[in-house]
Amino acid sequence: QVQLVESGGGLVQAGGSLRLSCAASGRTSSIYRMGWFRQAPGKEREFVAGISRNGGRTYYADSVKGRFTISRDNAKNSVYLQMNSLKPEDTAVYYCAADFSASTSAVTSRINDYANWGQGTQVTVSS
16 A cells, blocks of 8 residues: 655646645555546546656646646655646646556556545646
């Protein structure tokens, strides 16, 4: 098991930027592929971005491609989500998730693949 704690959320104007962090504890995070998901009020949780164990592969939802960047620092057991050019429709609770993976290069966007979740951090983008 790995414990995940997100931070970095807040209120920002449209066009602004935020950087979310996810700190992992327990089992070393380097054995997990990681992902960011979000859930807006009244909507289902959706995939935002994913990264492989070694950080060499990333995958993004079309809605954030070109604006968001996922990265990781296995030495710090941390994953990050840099969010630029934020839009009001990016408003949601953002969740970090981890999935144990034997492969160092695999990425997944499937929510059911992730067994470990953080509590979430609120991101609000005002127009």
